[in-house]
Amino acid sequence: MKVLVINAGSSSLKYQLIDMDDESVKAKGLCERIGIPGSKLTHKVPGIEDFVVEKDMPTHQTAIELVLEALLDAEHGVVKSVDEIDAVGHRVLHGGSVYTESIKVNDDVKRVIRECFDLGPLHNPANLMGIEACEAAMPGKSNVAVFDTAFGMSLEPYAYRYAIPEEYYDKYKLRRYGFHGTSHMFVSGETIRYANLPEGHQRVIVCHLGNGSSISASVGGKAVDTSMGLTPLEGLVMGTRSGDIDPAVVQFICDHEGLSADDVLTILNKKSGVFALSGNLSSDFRDLSEAANNGNEKAQLALDAFAHKVEKTIGGYLAVMNGADAIAFTGGIGENDCAMRAKILAHFGYAGVKIDAEKNKVRGERCEISTPDSAIRVFVLPTNEELAIARETVRLR
Numbered sequence: 001m002k003v004l005v006i007n008a009g010s011s012s013l014k015y016q017l018i019d020m021d022d023e024s025v026k027a028k029g030l031c032e033r034i035g036i037p038g039s040k041l042t043h044k045v046p047g048i049e050d051f052v053v054e055k056d057m058p059t060h061q062t063a064i065e066l067v068l069e070a071l072l073d074a075e076h077g078v079v080k081s082v083d084e085i086d087a088v089g090h091r092v093l094h095g096g097s098v099y100t101e102s103i104k105v106n107d108d109v110k111r112v113i114r115e116c117f118d119l120g121p122l123h124n125p126a127n128l129m130g131i132e133a134c135e136a137a138m139p140g141k142s143n144v145a146v147f148d149t150a151f152g153m154s155l156e157p158y159a160y161r162y163a164i165p166e167e168y169y170d171k172y173k174l175r176r177y178g179f180h181g182t183s184h185m186f187v188s189g190e191t192i193r194y195a196n197l198p199e200g201h202q203r204v205i206v207c208h209l210g211n212g213s214s215i216s217a218s219v220g221g222k223a224v225d226t227s228m229g230l231t232p233l234e235g236l237v238m239g240t241r242s243g244d245i246d247p248a249v250v251q252f253i254c255d256h257e258g259l260s261a262d263d264v265l266t267i268l269n270k271k272s273g274v275f276a277l278s279g280n281l282s283s284d285f286r287d288l289s290e291a292a293n294n295g296n297e298k299a300q301l302a303l304d305a306f307a308h309k310v311e312k313t314i315g316g317y318l319a320v321m322n323g324a325d326a327i328a329f330t331g332g333i334g335e336n337d338c339a340m341r342a343k344i345l346a347h348f349g350y351a352g353v354k355i356d357a358e359k360n361k362v363r364g365e366r367c368e369i370s371t372p373d374s375a376i377r378v379f380v381l382p383t384n385e386e387l388a389i390a391r392e393t394v395r396l397r
């Protein structure tokens with residue numbers, strides 16, 4: 001059985017065709033500059049040269065048509081007919097508080113995705129375009145929506161409500177939603193399986209550390225807390241996002257710099273985080289580590305501030321769950337940055353965490369990095385959001 005996974009952005013569209021018999025990727029690719037002159041599709045099939053198509057893609061509809069052409073191409077294709085694609089899975093950012101899990105798309109689902117444009121203004125419109133383009137190009141095929149917010153829906157009200165007047169929750173459903181949900185769901189589930197954690201001992205903390213970073217606490221694969229909020233801006237210090245900040249800072253900058261709240265939010269999303277703390281050196285942890293090793297104090301400050309916030313969040317979640325059975329690291333930094341992992345985990349000696357320094361050298365591979373006598377088992381577990389979406393698609397198609 002083959003599943004096409006679609007992640008549609010406002011001017012881009014990523015795809016993967018996954019053979020679910022062995023969960024292997026048959027082809028993957030990216031459409032860039034949709035609706036902008038100079039559109040380009042890059043199609044990758046393992047073992048052969050990339051196939052690049054430079055053709056106008058005025059809409060997501062034309063992008064999907066080109067993707068199907070590439071998948072069927074005589075030389076670079078991987079299927080003979082569209083009939084070989086059994087179903088399509090879509091990453092959708094926001095399901096509001098309606099969808100607590102993935103769902104097969106129908107008119108109601110599309111209406112809810114549309115109603116959530118306000119909550120996910122950059123992503124939901126594009127996600128819906130991706131779904132409608134697939135419906136038009138492959139009539140009759142099942143489309144499944146996998147929401148990035150679904151994982152956070154199992155939080156209790158005391159964990160998801162903001163302590164602000166009730167009317168804002170009642171009117172607008174302003175609450176903590178949490179993002180990276182598909183990754184947290186995948187990694188927490190895979191950690192339970194990989195570690196063979198028995199029922200009743202499945203308290204897992206997932207640290208998804210990448211350009212965007214978030215941490216979740218879950219019990220038996222169900223989230224009990226998560227660090228991102230109404231938007232992905234809340235929580236950890238990130239590549240270019242500030243993470244938690246006193247809201248009064250926004251007003252102060254507006255008043256003193258003559259900026260609007262929108263302007264400041266853009267600064268907090270795009271020009272803050274480790275990028276800002278490093279004196280605009282870089283948001284990339286490889287650059288920051290190299291600079292810090294060469295004595296750059298601002299780069300060191302950025303790394304220290306990042307680690308400090310991660311440590312506080314893990315510590316908070318240990319308290320929330322009255323301990324943890326496993327901690328898993330994922331995302332570009334979590335999977336690859338051994339020094340950052342060691343720095344963070346050094347703060348959990350009090351909780352009985354013991355790391356095997358040799359095993360912690362692992363990059364981008366599943367590995368248990370704690371010692372056999374560690375009170376909490378610690379893992380590196382690469383995320384795979386596309387596979388998570390494909391599995392949900394098979395389950396619900």
Ligand code: ADP
Nearest residue numbers: 209210211212283284285286331332333336337
């Ligand atoms: P995104 O949130 O965009 O998906 P990624 O999960 O790909 O981001 O993570 C990107 C981050 O991972 C970058 O900051 C990058 O520096 C970091 N990273 C990737 N490889 C390494 C490495 N070998 N060592 C340290 N950091 C790394």
